[in-house]
Amino acid sequence: MRERSVSGTLFDIGNTLFMLAVxxxxxxxxxYVVSYSLSTPSMLKSGLVLFPTGFTLDSYKKALEDPAxxxxxxxSTLRAVIGPAVMLFITSMAAYVLTRSELGGVKWFRKYFIFTLxxxxxxxxxxxxxxxxxxxGTFLIYILPSAVSVFNLVLIKTYIEALPKxxxxxxxxxxxxxxxLFFQVIFPICTPVFAAVVLFECVNQWNAFMDTQIYNTMSPNLYSLQYVLYNTLNQFNSLEQLKEQGQTQVYSITPQTFKMAITVITVLPIACVYPFLQKYFIKGLLVGSIKG
Structure with a gap:
């Protein structure tokens, strides 16, 4: 084998260093967020915190002790499960129909959906x-408005159009x-793109709180986790409020450590689910499906 040139070796080194920096x-x-949330506030110093200084779970206890x-x-879990399932079912069928050019009015509907983007x-x-x-004031407000995602529809439609006829x-x-044809042939082959759009929708549903704030503020039993934590954070946005409520002697927390704990709580579920769906993004399920 021909030895690699000096320029090729330098490129590999530079590329590796660049990816390590990314x-x-x-x-x-x-x-930093995890370490800060686990640190004792009185022991924290200014600067970057990469390891917990002291160790306390008081911020997490305060965030999770509320029954709400x-x-x-x-x-939020129901939203992140039901919402993507409904979206995938409706959006995938709509995307499949838009790939059938022989149907009347399909070109008009394609332009109509693109217009809404x-x-x-x-x-x-x-x-x-x-x-x-x-x-x-109903749970359906979280599901029905997002039942059709035009962005995901375009992704699925493009993927189906690339499949061999x-x-x-x-x-x-x-x-x-x-x-x-759709459920037994097309649907199983589209697993990679389905996994991608489901992950996008799960993240959107899990992180959503504006729809709760706009439509369901009068229904506390329908508050999403993000909205509950948003309200809780507003209640403890300064040390003065903590002192007024007489809780600084019980919880060794500050508004900053509380914010960090809330951030970890909201990000952790998605971080746990993502690795299981990542493999479908690059997995070629079509290999070997056509012979001849």
Whole structure:
């Protein structure tokens, strides 16, 4: 084998150093947040904190002791499970229909969906529409408005269009109708793009709190975890408030350590789920599906 040139070796070294720098830029902030949230406030010093100074879980105890937090976690979990499932079911079927150029009016519907990516009605018309549909104060307000995601629809449509037409032709020859063709042939092959859009929607549903603030402020039993933690954080945004409530002797926390703990609580579930879906992003499920 031909020896690598000096320029090639230097490129590899530079590329490795660059990727290590990118990794550090993403990893260090997360380590800082976790270490800060676990540190004893009286022992913290200014500067970057990469290891807990002292050790305390008081910030986490304070964030999790409220019964509303557990209820909010349940609501957010339901949102993150039901919402993506409904979105995937409806959006994937719509995307498949838009790939069928032989259907009448498909080109018009494609333009219609793309138009909504650039222009939206705004908050006030949306609020009035949700009130007219009687969705305010209900759990469905978290599910139905996001049942169709045009961005995800475009991703799925593009992926389906790239599939070999021989797959559909073979299924049609075997007597498959449109439903069987979609659910037994197209749907299993689209696992990579489905995993991607489901992860996007899970993150959106888990992090959402503005819809709670706009539509469900009068329904505490429907508060999402993010909204509960948002309200809790507002209640402890200064040391003066902690002192007024007489809790500084019970909890050795500061507003900053409390913010860090809330950040870890909200990020950790997604960080745990992401590695299990990551493999589908690059996995080629189509290899070997066509022979001949």
């Amino acid at each position: 990794l550090a830029s993403m990893l260090i902030p997360f380590i 937090v557990l209820k909010g976690a349940g609501i 650039y222009f939206s009605s705004g908050i006030i018309p949306m609020y009035l529409l949700m009130g007219y549909l009687q969705l305010k 021989e797959l559909e032709e073979a299924a049609v020859v075997d007597g498959a109708n449109d439903l069987r």
